[in-house]
Amino acid sequence: MTKIRLTLIRTTSFAALLLLAALASFGCKNDSGKDPKNPYGLEIINTSEAYLQSVAEDSCNVMVDLETYIPGVVLEIRYAGTNNFTGKQIYTAPKAYLRKPAADSLAKIQSLLAKEGLGIKVFDAYRPYAGTLYFYEVYPDTTFVAAPWKGSIHNRGVAIDLTLINLATGEELEMPTPFDEFSERASHSFMDLDSAVIANREKLRRVMTENGFTMYEHEWWHYNIKDRSRYSLMDISFEELSKK
Numbered sequence: 001m002t003k004i005r006l007t008l009i010r011t012t013s014f015a016a017l018l019l020l021a022a023l024a025s026f027g028c029k030n031d032s033g034k035d036p037k038n039p040y041g042l043e044i045i046n047t048s049e050a051y052l053q054s055v056a057e058d059s060c061n062v063m064v065d066l067e068t069y070i071p072g073v074v075l076e077i078r079y080a081g082t083n084n085f086t087g088k089q090i091y092t093a094p095k096a097y098l099r100k101p102a103a104d105s106l107a108k109i110q111s112l113l114a115k116e117g118l119g120i121k122v123f124d125a126y127r128p129y130a131g132t133l134y135f136y137e138v139y140p141d142t143t144f145v146a147a148p149w150k151g152s153i154h155n156r157g158v159a160i161d162l163t164l165i166n167l168a169t170g171e172e173l174e175m176p177t178p179f180d181e182f183s184e185r186a187s188h189s190f191m192d193l194d195s196a197v198i199a200n201r202e203k204l205r206r207v208m209t210e211n212g213f214t215m216y217e218h219e220w221w222h223y224n225i226k227d228r229s230r231y232s233l234m235d236i237s238f239e240e241l242s243k244k
């Protein structure tokens, strides 16, 4: 009786193990049934067709190339090289795209600054969502890196990282920190600085916030367009955008 019961238990345990193994391998496949490009299941525009459809529905959704759209704008797209906090090249090309209303505001800002002999240098603008996923992997701190479960305003094409330059020399105005220094010195409320540096940060803040953008407290270089939530997250490459 005991022997039969033991055999039965063994057989049942073996069957259970087999079932578990089968479930585990099935589970693996199913886990990756989560799209690795969109593991949080966000609403992301990730095909040219869907992007073009969104533009057909609302022309404000069109993404424009800042290099051609804003005369004299200087680009130093850090994620297209290795001089960035990841130490790796993230973008395939040094491109800066923004939705047209954001680009229009920026064009106005560039022309206002030009009257003072100043201009803008762009470090980053639209960022495909794939970049946001990778940044969080490298630096999982949502003060300085967007939470991938929400997406970044950069993914919506309405955020920009920039600084001021002297138009005649191309030199950057001195700011509290280099771009992407993730420290308290990067905050707008950090005041233990030379008064000229505070004035430069304030000049950038004022011209941006008076012309359609809002500041981000923790990063002097980052600005968002005011009505950002109307724009969808996107995961479209620069190459695809340039085909339009």
Ligand SMILES: [Zn+2]
Pocket: 124, 154, 159, 160, 161, 221, 222, 223
């Ligand atoms: Zn930014």
